Amino acid sequence: MTSTSRLRLWPTTALIGAIACLSASIALSRPAPPDGAPRRPGAVGDTAGQVPAQTRQAQAVADTAPRGDGYGAADPSWWAPGEQRTMPAMADYADPSGRMQVLNADGPLASKGHPFFTPLGANGRACVTCHQPENGMGLSVATIDRRWAETQGKDPLFAAIDGSNCPSLPQGERASHALLLDRGLFRIFLPWPPRAADGTPIQPEFTIAVVSDPTTCNTDPTYGLHSANPMVSVFRRPRPLANTKYLTQLPHGVPPHEAFFYNDKSLLPKDPQTGQFVSLQLMADGREPTLRTQALEAAMTHLQASRKPTARQLDRIVAFERQIYAAQGVDGVAGALTGNGAPPGLGAASLRDGAPAWLGNNPVNKVFGSFAMWAKPASGESPAQSERRQSIVRGAELYYSRRFIIQDVGAYNDKGIGNPFKRSCASGCHNTLMMGMDLAPGFMDLGLNNLPWSNNRPDLPLFEITCSPTARPQAYLGRHIYTHDPGRALITGKCFDVGATMTQQLRALAGRAPYFANGSARSLRELVDFYDRRFNIGYAEQEKQDLVHFLEVL
Amino acid sequence: MPAVRPTALLAMALTAAAPPSAGTPVSFLACPVAQDTGPDSDLCFFVEHDGQRYSLTNPVDYASAQLHHQVLVEGRVNDGPAPCGGLSVEGRFSVMPEIDPACDRIVPATPGMAYGPNAVSAERKAAASAMLARVEADPALSIRPIYKDAAPEPAPTPPFLPRNLAVYYPFDSDRGSLGDMIALMALVRYAQATHAHVTIRATRGQSRLDDGRLLSEAPGLARQRADKLRHIITGLGLDPARLTTDFDEGPAMAGGWPSRRGDIRVEPANRGR
Numbered sequence: 001m002t003s004t005s006r007l008r009l010w011p012t013t014a015l016i017g018a019i020a021c022l023s024a025s026i027a028l029s030r031p032a033p034p035d036g037a038p039r040r041p042g043a044v045g046d047t048a049g050q051v052p053a054q055t056r057q058a059q060a061v062a063d064t065a066p067r068g069d070g071y072g073a074a075d076p077s078w079w080a081p082g083e084q085r086t087m088p089a090m091a092d093y094a095d096p097s098g099r100m101q102v103l104n105a106d107g108p109l110a111s112k113g114h115p116f117f118t119p120l121g122a123n124g125r126a127c128v129t130c131h132q133p134e135n136g137m138g139l140s141v142a143t144i145d146r147r148w149a150e151t152q153g154k155d156p157l158f159a160a161i162d163g164s165n166c167p168s169l170p171q172g173e174r175a176s177h178a179l180l181l182d183r184g185l186f187r188i189f190l191p192w193p194p195r196a197a198d199g200t201p202i203q204p205e206f207t208i209a210v211v212s213d214p215t216t217c218n219t220d221p222t223y224g225l226h227s228a229n230p231m232v233s234v235f236r237r238p239r240p241l242a243n244t245k246y247l248t249q250l251p252h253g254v255p256p257h258e259a260f261f262y263n264d265k266s267l268l269p270k271d272p273q274t275g276q277f278v279s280l281q282l283m284a285d286g287r288e289p290t291l292r293t294q295a296l297e298a299a300m301t302h303l304q305a306s307r308k309p310t311a312r313q314l315d316r317i318v319a320f321e322r323q324i325y326a327a328q329g330v331d332g333v334a335g336a337l338t339g340n341g342a343p344p345g346l347g348a349a350s351l352r353d354g355a356p357a358w359l360g361n362n363p364v365n366k367v368f369g370s371f372a373m374w375a376k377p378a379s380g381e382s383p384a385q386s387e388r389r390q391s392i393v394r395g396a397e398l399y400y401s402r403r404f405i406i407q408d409v410g411a412y413n414d415k416g417i418g419n420p421f422k423r424s425c426a427s428g429c430h431n432t433l434m435m436g437m438d439l440a441p442g443f444m445d446l447g448l449n450n451l452p453w454s455n456n457r458p459d460l461p462l463f464e465i466t467c468s469p470t471a472r473p474q475a476y477l478g479r480h481i482y483t484h485d486p487g488r489a490l491i492t493g494k495c496f497d498v499g500a501t502m503t504q505q506l507r508a509l510a511g512r513a514p515y516f517a518n519g520s521a522r523s524l525r526e527l528v529d530f531y532d533r534r535f536n537i538g539y540a541e542q543e544k545q546d547l548v549h550f551l552e553v554l
Numbered sequence: 555m556p557a558v559r560p561t562a563l564l565a566m567a568l569t570a571a572a573p574p575s576a577g578t579p580v581s582f583l584a585c586p587v588a589q590d591t592g593p594d595s596d597l598c599f600f601v602e603h604d605g606q607r608y609s610l611t612n613p614v615d616y617a618s619a620q621l622h623h624q625v626l627v628e629g630r631v632n633d634g635p636a637p638c639g640g641l642s643v644e645g646r647f648s649v650m651p652e653i654d655p656a657c658d659r660i661v662p663a664t665p666g667m668a669y670g671p672n673a674v675s676a677e678r679k680a681a682a683s684a685m686l687a688r689v690e691a692d693p694a695l696s697i698r699p700i701y702k703d704a705a706p707e708p709a710p711t712p713p714f715l716p717r718n719l720a721v722y723y724p725f726d727s728d729r730g731s732l733g734d735m736i737a738l739m740a741l742v743r744y745a746q747a748t749h750a751h752v753t754i755r756a757t758r759g760q761s762r763l764d765d766g767r768l769l770s771e772a773p774g775l776a777r778q779r780a781d782k783l784r785h786i787i788t789g790l791g792l793d794p795a796r797l798t799t800d801f802d803e804g805p806a807m808a809g810g811w812p813s814r815r816g817d818i819r820v821e822p823a824n825r826g827r
Binding site: 252255266350358363364366368370373403413414421423475478 | 588590593594595596597599615616617618619620621622623649651652653660681682685686688689690693694695696697698699700701703704727729730731732735736738739772782785786789790
């Protein structure tokens with residue numbers, strides 16, 4: 001373990017700093033709750049507890065880099081903020097495996113004046129900047145690199161606030177944007193200590209120290225842990241804003257988890273507008289409960305808006321996000337993935353028509369449906385096409401049925417299923433019909449963030465977490481943990497949450513590499529290799545290829 | 555020293571002591587052992603204690619054993635079947651929160667050996683085959699949910715009698731079981747429908763082990779359990795004005811697993827007649 005500038009921020013110190021910061025009057029601050037009231041993350045009104053502190057940092061960063069206009073016209077695949085275009089009811093985009101479909105269920109949509117496509121803040125970005133149709137409403141590193149080359153780094157995508165490793169670095173230099181350019185990672189800055197729904201500090205169960213930080217942002221005097229507005233900076237991929245009905249629907253058929261977290265049987269948070277429980281599947285750390293609150297946080301942080309979007313703007317953003325679907329439509333070798341004789345679960349229309357939030361781990365409902373029709377060559381297929389389709393069938397069978405021992409996954413094996421636990425991909429963590437994330441909402445430490453399982457990532461900050469002796473420990477790492485990203489624990493302040501993140505959907509994968517919340521897998525092959533290593537599965541080379549071919553058509 | 559195979563050691567150990575008779579109370583800490591049951595079935599767990607092998611199968615959900623953690627076994631030996639090759643215990647298992655690296659043993663499956671209810675039965679396999687045949691005939695079925703949401707519970711009818719629920723906890727934890735939380739949701743619906751007053755009383759427990767040691771839960775846990783139950787019950791919709799919360803940090807003297815509990819009582823406003 002290399003130990004460089006080791007800064008430890010004790011909760012009490014941070015609390016004092018945070019309280020001092022709170023004295024600064026800002027538009028989003030709210031009165032503290034009554035003494036003794038429980039402090040839990042979540043949102044009040046449109047705004048989650050961490051947003052006021054985040055907004056202060058976002059407002060403090062001047063976007064000084066020169067910005068260009070009209071770059072969108074030079075690149076028809078790129079949706080530039082403020083462009084006036086029409087998004088068709090069904091569009092498809094080339095990706096490395098074939099073509100991806102993006103479906104607007106409500107029909108063609110004009111971007112003119114639509115808040116999803118309009119810059120809402122100082123840096124010229126819009127929601128669409130990081131949720132590009134050509135990438136299944138996510139953003140691939142290939143697209144990012146192309147924009148860098150096309151605009152010489154002047155696209156608002158590379159804004160200092162989070163499109164660089166740290167706003168204090170010289171903007172416009174490639175090295176300052178290395179995590180975005182190499183791994184597709186944006187800086188997520190979260191207040192320390194964490195904030196409850198009402199904006200008041202949560203007393204965390206652990207201290208956090210910076211072991212090393214090549215980004216410099218966690219040790220930065222203005223933006224770091226010891227700044228006047230203490231922040232932890234972690235680096236994460238944007239999740240695709242498509243197929244959201246599957247992400248926002250509470251789970252069916254798994255009582256009591258339409259109201260409870262699986263792992264500790266505490267209540268799920270609620271939608272601050274409706275008072276209904278929410279599934280918390282939208283974000284890696286679950287810090288925003290709804291599409292609406294997520295849009296507001298994104299506007300205040302990623303877009304550096306100086307004031308909250310209007311209710312009308314938020315309504316329109318959410319309405320758009322609720323009706324858009326993305327999936328692979330054509331595989332370059334296997335051919336069309338939709339139409340007569342195709343597997344019923346493929347293509348964007350199947351997602352539009354599907355029933356959200358059901359388990360896909362029984363013999364009838366396998367997560368992405370049947371692929372049996374491709375098991376044997378059909379008339380009219382080329383040999384290569386038949387071979388690929390059979391490989392996809394084998395990959396599906398591996399995903400559905402190949403059991404392996406799942407062990408020491410924090411916040412997962414300890415949630416009542418046993419450690420170890422033997423399941424397949426589909427009957428374990430990736431079980432939601434049509435989507436492939438974990439249906440019963442819960443966070444887990446797969447090993448992507450925490451040592452010793454994480455891939456070697458010298459490009460990321462490394463934190464040392466020391467939990468209070470009285471805190472419930474992380475189930476398999478205890479009270480002393482090294483992590484690249486404390487994950488959910490940065491929201492709850494809980495030791496057992498360190499490194500845990502929410503599983504994510506497995507649709508439209510081919511066009512949005514790299515994968516995992518921290519971009520650890522540059523390709524689907526690297527993703528399969530990670531699981532093979534992490535769980536000692538022992539996939540044969542052919543099996544790995546079959547799994548990749550299967551994932552590519554989702 | 556000649557090599558001795560673990561199975562031989564186990565056999566020697568198991569012949570060293572006569573099995574306890576049905577009804578014998580047990581209370582001990584031990585490392586769980588994971589027993590693989592074959593490529594198409596899950597694992598089961600057992601513990602070895604005083605020369606006996608005890609099964610840890612079919613526990614309350616939170617008690618599913620975990621390697622790297624000791625398990626507290628409390629209850630009475632019963633004379634039912636012996637899943638996972640061990641005596642079954644009627645009672646509770648608790649996964650201890652602290653890590654114990656010594657608890658790290660997985661036993662490979664022995665071909666041809668049956669390990670009990672965790673193995674996939676022939677009936678289940680046959681039912682699965684029948685369902686698969688339906689999907690083969692109509693692949694679109696594969697993405698249509700075969701299960702349905704449960705029908706809404708009918709409104710309660712008079713007489714509205716008091717109802718009680720005891721939520722039992724694992725050692726040093728405020729995590730209720732899946733079954734208890736389902737029951738709690740139903741209880742809150744009943745309380746709302748009958749305009750009832752709800753009382754919570756939570757305790758922290760203490761267990762005397764067979765070797766004489768006394769295990770006491772952490773101070774403050776009774777209050778923590780009461781607060782969590784209160785948050786759940788009000789979060790499920792009960793008016794906080796209709797709720798009274800109490801706790802007893804005692805701890806209950808060596809009461810074993812029944813002393814780790816939260817009692818919820820629902821007193822309807824009237825009997826509805």
